[in-house]
Amino acid sequence: MQSNWLIEIMKRAQSGPYIKEKDFELALIKRIRKLVKEYGIKYDANTLVPSDDDMADRVFQAGLDLFVEFGAYCQSTERQILFSRDEVLDMLAMAPSAVTLGTGKDAVVMRHRGVEDTTPATVHSGPTGTPASEKYHPKILLSCAQEPLVDCLGAGSVATYLGENIIPGTPLELLGARRDASVAREVVRMAGRPGMHINDVAVPLTCAGKMAACDPDAGLRPSDGILVSQMVELKTDFDQLSRVAHLYNIGGITVDLMTPLLGGLGGRAEGTAVVSVADHILGVVLYDADYHMFSLTHLNYVNNTDPLGIWTQAMVGQALSRNTPIILLNDIYTLSGPGTTELLYECAAGAMVGTVCGFNMQGAGTTGGFERDHTTGLEARFIAEVSRASLGLSRAEASELIPQIMKGYIHTLSNPNRGRPFPEVYDAETIQPTAEWLNMYYTVKEDLSKLGLKFQYAPRPISS
Amino acid sequence: MTIPEFVAKPLYECFIEGDADLADTLTREALQAGYDPLEIINTIMISALTEVGRLFQSGEFFLPELLMAGEAASVASKHLEAAIAASGQASQKLGTVVLGTVEGDVHEIGKNIVATMLRAHGFEVIDLGRNVSPSAFVDAARERNANVIGLSSLMTTTRPAAQHTIQLFDELGLRDQYSLIVGGGSVTADWAAELNVGYSSDAAGAVELCKRLVGINPS
Numbered sequence: 001m002q003s004n005w006l007i008e009i010m011k012r013a014q015s016g017p018y019i020k021e022k023d024f025e026l027a028l029i030k031r032i033r034k035l036v037k038e039y040g041i042k043y044d045a046n047t048l049v050p051s052d053d054d055m056a057d058r059v060f061q062a063g064l065d066l067f068v069e070f071g072a073y074c075q076s077t078e079r080q081i082l083f084s085r086d087e088v089l090d091m092l093a094m095a096p097s098a099v100t101l102g103t104g105k106d107a108v109v110m111r112h113r114g115v116e117d118t119t120p121a122t123v124h125s126g127p128t129g130t131p132a133s134e135k136y137h138p139k140i141l142l143s144c145a146q147e148p149l150v151d152c153l154g155a156g157s158v159a160t161y162l163g164e165n166i167i168p169g170t171p172l173e174l175l176g177a178r179r180d181a182s183v184a185r186e187v188v189r190m191a192g193r194p195g196m197h198i199n200d201v202a203v204p205l206t207c208a209g210k211m212a213a214c215d216p217d218a219g220l221r222p223s224d225g226i227l228v229s230q231m232v233e234l235k236t237d238f239d240q241l242s243r244v245a246h247l248y249n250i251g252g253i254t255v256d257l258m259t260p261l262l263g264g265l266g267g268r269a270e271g272t273a274v275v276s277v278a279d280h281i282l283g284v285v286l287y288d289a290d291y292h293m294f295s296l297t298h299l300n301y302v303n304n305t306d307p308l309g310i311w312t313q314a315m316v317g318q319a320l321s322r323n324t325p326i327i328l329l330n331d332i333y334t335l336s337g338p339g340t341t342e343l344l345y346e347c348a349a350g351a352m353v354g355t356v357c358g359f360n361m362q363g364a365g366t367t368g369g370f371e372r373d374h375t376t377g378l379e380a381r382f383i384a385e386v387s388r389a390s391l392g393l394s395r396a397e398a399s400e401l402i403p404q405i406m407k408g409y410i411h412t413l414s415n416p417n418r419g420r421p422f423p424e425v426y427d428a429e430t431i432q433p434t435a436e437w438l439n440m441y442y443t444v445k446e447d448l449s450k451l452g453l454k455f456q457y458a459p460r461p462i463s464s
Numbered sequence: 465m466t467i468p469e470f471v472a473k474p475l476y477e478c479f480i481e482g483d484a485d486l487a488d489t490l491t492r493e494a495l496q497a498g499y500d501p502l503e504i505i506n507t508i509m510i511s512a513l514t515e516v517g518r519l520f521q522s523g524e525f526f527l528p529e530l531l532m533a534g535e536a537a538s539v540a541s542k543h544l545e546a547a548i549a550a551s552g553q554a555s556q557k558l559g560t561v562v563l564g565t566v567e568g569d570v571h572e573i574g575k576n577i578v579a580t581m582l583r584a585h586g587f588e589v590i591d592l593g594r595n596v597s598p599s600a601f602v603d604a605a606r607e608r609n610a611n612v613i614g615l616s617s618l619m620t621t622t623r624p625a626a627q628h629t630i631q632l633f634d635e636l637g638l639r640d641q642y643s644l645i646v647g648g649g650s651v652t653a654d655w656a657a658e659l660n661v662g663y664s665s666d667a668a669g670a671v672e673l674c675k676r677l678v679g680i681n682p683s
Contacts, residue, residue, distance in 0.1 A: 026535060029528040075570075131620045157620070165624040168568035173621075203621065205568060231570060263526035264573060271528070299573075300523055302649070369649070372620075 006245060009081060009286060013241075016071065016079040021235075024073050024080070025265055028233065031069065032271040035062040041270040041315075048307055049314045049353055049399035056115075056318035063277025063319065064088065067234070072282050075231065076238040083285055091285050097325035099290045101152055101253065103223045106188075106195030108151045110291060112325050113358045115318050118391045122329075122360040124199055125380030126154030126184075129295070129333060129365025134158055136373045136422045138183050142431050143377030143422070145191035149384030150377070154362070155184035157202035168205040174212035177204040181219035199225040199255055199293075199362075207242040214250060225253040228287045232258075233265045233275045236286060244287050256283025256292045262308055263299030269308040272296070273315040280320055280328075293362060295331035301413055302368030303335045305346040310402060313350070314357045314395070321358025330354035332363030332383060336409060337374035337419025339437050344444040345408025347379050351386040352405070356398040361387050366419075373421040378433045378441055385445070389453045404451055408444070467499050472508050479512035482532025484539045491540040501547040502556060505586070509544075513537055513584030520577075521668045527577065534580040557588050559611035559678035562604045564592035565648075566615050566629060569622035574648055574667075578614065581667045582674060598629040605633075605642050611678050612662075614670070616648040623650045630659055643677040645670070 019027075035041075039058040044050065064085075071082035097112040101122070110122035125144040132140050137158045145153050159166055161176040180201040188196040198220060201213045210227075214220045228243045230236060247254045258279040266272035276296065283289040296304040296312055304313065313330060320328055332350035336342035347364050354361060364379045390398065422428070425437040433441070442460035449455060471494055478486040494504055516533040519525035548554075563579050565572045572594045579589045590608050592600055605613050613633070617626045626646055633639045645662035646655075647670060656663030662677060664670040 026531060029531060033528065159620040159623075166621050167624050168619075168621055205570075205619065205621065232573060237570075261527070261573060263523075265527060267526050267528040299527060 005288070006241065006248070009241065012081045013074040013077050013079060016074070016081050018079050020078065021073065021075065024070070028070060028275070029265055029267070031066060032266055032274055035066060035274055036270045038062070041274065043269040043308070043311055045307055047399050048310045048402050049356060049395045051395040051399070053322065056315060056322055059273050059315050060277055060319035060323040062274040063281065066274060067278040067281040070234055070278070072286050073235045074237060075235055081286065088281060088285055092281065092324050092326070095284045095324065095326045096290055097327065099253065099327060101197035101223065101225070103195035103221070106193045107223070108197065110327055110360055112327050113321060113360060115321050115358050116356055116394055117358065120391060121355050121387045122151045123149055123380065123384045123387065124152040124154055124329065124360070124362040125150045125377065125383070127156030127375045128154035128202060128362065129331070129369045130156070130367060130375040131369065131372045132156050132158050132375070133373050134160055134163070136428070137180070138187055139426070139428055139431055140373065140375055140422050141184055141187040142190055143426055144380050145188050145193060145196060146431065147377045147381045147384070149388070150380050152197040152199055153184060153188060154199045155180050155201040159203070166203060168209070173204050173206065173209045177201055177209040177213040178215065178219055181213035181215065185218055195223070197224055197253070200227045207239050207246060210243055211246055214252070220252070222251045223253065225255040225290070227255045227257040227293070228289070230256070230258045230279055230282060232261050234278060234282055236282070241286070254287055254289045256280070256287050256289035257295065258283065258293070259295045259297050261297055261299045262304070262312060269312045273312050273319070276312065276316045277319050280326065284326060291327040291329055293329045293331055294359070295333065295365070297333060301335055302333070302370070303346070304333045305335070305349050305409070306413055307406070310349060310353050313353050313359070317354065317357030317359050328359045329362050330359035331365060332361070333365040333368065335368055335413065335416035337367040337371055337417070338376045338379065338422070339420040339425040339440070340417045341440050341444050342409040342412050342417050343379055343419060344382050344441060345405050347383045348386045348444070348448060349402050349405045351383045352390045352393070352398050352402060355387040355390040356393050356395055367416070371418050371421070373423070374419055376422055376426055376433065376437070378437060382441060385455055385457060386448065386453070388456045401451055401453070405448065467494070467503060467507060471497070471499065475504070475508050476512045479509060479533055479536050479540070480516060482529055482536050484532070484536045487536035487540045488543070491543045495543060495547050501544040501551070502553060505544055505556065509537055509540060510584070510586060517581050517584060517668055517671070521666065527573070530577060530580055534583060537584060556586060558586040558680060559674065560588045560590065560608050561612040561614055561674055562590045562592065562601060562608060562610045563614040564596035564601060564616065565594040566617045566622050566625040567595055567597050568625050569617055569619055570594045571618035572616070574618065575616035577667045578616070578647065578670045581671050585671050585675070587674060598625070598632040601629050602632055602636060602638065605638070610642055612643045612645060612674050615644070615646045617646070617651055618649040620650045623655070626651070627659065630661060645673055645677070
């Protein structure tokens with residue numbers, strides 16, 4: 001991709017077909033429904049991780065058709081930014097399949113992963129999607145960054161600056177963004193991993209805020225990532241495209257963030273899978289993304305570990321893994337919170353389906369983002385451990401195992417156990433999990449071992 | 465004239481199916497046959513859309529079904545309202561609700577769901593869209609003589625904007641003239657209670673809340 005491609009995108013954003021956003025949405029809904037029928041895409045509650053390569057390819061083709069027909073909706077101009085099929089296919093072919101994240105000995109190479117790949121997934125963690133308080137934010141970050149199996153850190157979101165609410169587009173947003181980036185930078189130093197990749201600070205909602213987070217000494221560096229978001233579904237605006245321009249200017253890592261809604265414009269799992277593929281293609285064509293963060297969210301539950309969510313992740317991962325070289329990152333979003341076994345089972349289901357279906361790992365966004373400070377490094381450790389233990393599993397094996405793992409939380413979907421905040425499940429001085437939280441960890445790990453999962457690392461220590 | 469089953473059933477079903485083209489045809493045919501537009505609204509359209517809302521709330525329907533049912537109702541309503549106006553009957557609008565996602569917040573799926581459900585139940589909805597400034601809420605409330613002002617906020621960082629909007633209504637001495645309600649991912653019942661505004665955690669609850677606020681006993 002050439003950086004002057006952005007000029008072409010800007011031209012098309014100003015000259016593409018004019019359409020009101022609601023009409024775009026209705027047209028999208030109708031087309032997705034037709035594509036699901038045309039391509040014979042079918043959800044099967046008894047096979048949450050399908051091994052059907054042909055269906056995976058059909059999901060990809062449907063998503064490709066959708067993107068070629070609809071392009072991206074530019075909210076700034078109320079116009080569609082359209083691309084030819086050849087342009088799209090060329091850009092997909094040129095997309096990066098590996099990217100170096102971080103610097104020095106802490107750098108990792110995150111790669112495109114295949115279906116049933118035995119290449120370990122790169123693991124991102126941090127309070128991404130779960131708001132943190134100023135008081136506990138650094139400690140929560142440290143609990144994640146110090147985990148040996150965690151490769152990259154998401155700096156998360158703090159809603160206040162010195163006690164004052166941060167309002168987007170104001171000076172407080174810029175101060176808050178720089179503060180959060182500085183805290184993350186200091187935390188990776190404290191964890192003895194100063195070159196660890198930081199995948200953005202989540203507090204800023206504007207390009208100015210993102211730019212304020214960048215500082216080679218005390219904030220984000222070019223080896224770190226900045227999120228360029230899509231609005232559901234297939235929507236962008238000039239603020240997001242400006243982030244792409246900023247990332248070109250500094251040579252930074254572009255992270256394509258999408259949050260497809262299961263039950264949203266895509267409808268059921270099949271349509272959501274189709275539009276999610278199209279979302280990823282948008283990230284390639286418009287954002288020139290280095291990697292793609294797939295943050296699937298159920299409209300009602302606000303998670304992605306329910307059966308429909310697991311199936312959708314399985315199909316989206318396989319479709320893109322088999323048909324593109326792009327680097328996928330699965331953002332595991334749970335209903336449960338720390339200090340509960342339910343959270344660990346949710347993380348296990350998300351880690352297993354993602355690992356087997358071509359994703360790298362991100363997580364966990366806990367409690368559907370509803371409870372402040374309800375996030376810790378221990379669930380990130382669990383995601384990493386389950387992901388490693390899932391390497392080499394076939395899709396059929398994962399499809400057998402996941403329903404059994406789901407028994408650990410499926411009954412709580414409508415009444416989730418939000419658990420407890422960080423200071424109640426970690427020692428806030430030593431940044432170590434409490435014996436009770438750790439005991440839950442080993443109990444669930446032992447349960448998964450009994451199901452046949454072979455963990456690479458030690459089971460419960462004798463002393464615990 | 466009571467609407468017979470052979471007319472009512474297909475019309476009811478086209479709203480449930482969200483078939484706007486069929487809703488257009490069947491509504492025109494029903495009006496041409498002389499059936500009362502108010503009866504079509506009350507006995508067929510509202511009942512169908514209430515069922516769509518129930519199916520959405522229970523998870524059997526998702527957003528596409530809700531939006532398409534809303535589109536079908538919108539198409540039919542144009543014919544029905546024109547017929548009501550031509551006959552000199554009074555419109556049966558339950559009230560006017562101004563809705564918007566607060567300043568700084570671009571998330572509007574939740575707000576759109578509430579708008580569709582409110583329209584389905586007979587409210588006039590003035591949808592201001594996303595990233596709406598406090599003064600735009602005030603202006604719309606005044607211009608449209610609204611009954612209810614609904615603020616949506618998904619992000620924790622945009623909750624203060626909801627607070628500022630409520631404050632502006634207070635400062636301008638308008639708080640008693642309108643019922644203010646809040647909703648969205650960042651909003652809790654406790655926070656709403658602190659600000660002394662109405663709250664609902666979901667779209668169906670928002671409809672019931674608005675009905676109460678305009679003096680109608682909820683179903």
